[in-house]
Amino acid sequence: MSNYEPSKFTILVVEDHKFSRKALLNMLVQAGYENVLSAKNGEQAIEKLDNNQIDLIVTDINMPLVNGLELIKYVREGRTNTPCVTSIIAVTTLSDTNTIASCMSLEVDAFLVKPITVQNAQDQIKSAVTEPKKLYQQHLYRNVSTTVSLSNESAKETPDKPRIREVSxxxxxxxxxxxxxxxxxxxxxxxxxxxxxxxxxxxxxxxxxxxxxxxxxxxxxxxxxxxxxxxxxxxx
Structure with missing residues (x-):
């Protein structure tokens, strides 16, 4: 952590809203990140990943063509030229619980919660790029839903659902x-x-x-x- 140098990392920002994309890019430049690329959707991001060495992906979720969950899943399943362990930060809202659950299953390295602040962005990026590059849940990726829903009205499952038990x-x-x-x-x-x-x-x-x-x-x-x-x- 003490040898952390922002200028050594290449970051790909994926955001379909032009204003939000420029705002985050400006934050990163001000924080000392010199190598920053951007894409306006997941499809363009995959092209950038296939042609550049990327250390960190910061992606919004609700995007056209290829959404953020699909992009994360592509990376984790090794369907791009970038390593599947590449650090990923998901930009989301705390009310979007279905998306958060999918991101958890796909082992994102940090969450960046809207509205984004400079300090929060710096902290989460530092945490993500310095976190050990190891995945634990590859066996779950295939079944992770990449459907983006902004509804937070998900109903709880019945509380009397049988719990898992093992004698050993x-x-x-x-x-x-x-x-x-x-x-x-x-x-x-x-x-x-x-x-x-x-x-x-x-x-x-x-x-x-x-x-x-x-x-x-x-x-x-x-x-x-x-x-x-x-x-x-x-x-x-």
Whole structure:
């Protein structure tokens, strides 16, 4: 982190609104990023990724032709010339819970929440480009929905949905997010306060997901639930 130098990173900004795109580009230049490219939609972004060495993608979600979720999925599944572990920041709103859940499954490296401020952009970019380049959920990518919906009226699933149980596992009662640990498998869906499901029961937590949950803690509905630790992962 101490050797972090903005001028060494090449950033691709993907945003269909001209004013927003220029505003973010100006923020990055003022912050010391010298190598900044831009695209007005996901289709143009893929072309840029195939012809340039990109260290970080900052993408809006609601765009024509190829939307932001489709773009992220293309990258994570290795369908562009850029490495699938390339750092990605999703630009979104905290009310767009379906999109946030898809971004979580596709292992974005940070969220940039609208309205964007210079300080927030700097902090999230630094976090994204310095985060370890490792993916944990490749087996989930294929089933991630890339449909963009700005509705936040997602209904909760029934609370009496059967929880996952395994005899060979240690069940932990979780009362606050800070008690979650890497390697735990959550046994209840985690919801945001508006009702949308953020993480499905059965998701095994890794360091990247824990960081995203911490970033989104203000909009997560916190109530007691259960998680599982496989016996092989227990510390003796």
């Amino acid at each position: 596992s240690h069940i932990v009662h979780i009362e606050k997010l800070s008690e979650l640990q890497e390697g735990m498998t959550i046994l209840d869906d985690i919801f945001v306060t508006t009702g949308g499901c953020l993480l499905k029961a059965g998701t095994t937590l890794n360091s990247k997901l824990l960081r995203r949950l911490n970033e989104l803690s203000k909009i997560i509905e916190v109530h007691p639930f259960y998680s599982r630790i496989d016996e092989a992962q227990l510390v003796s």
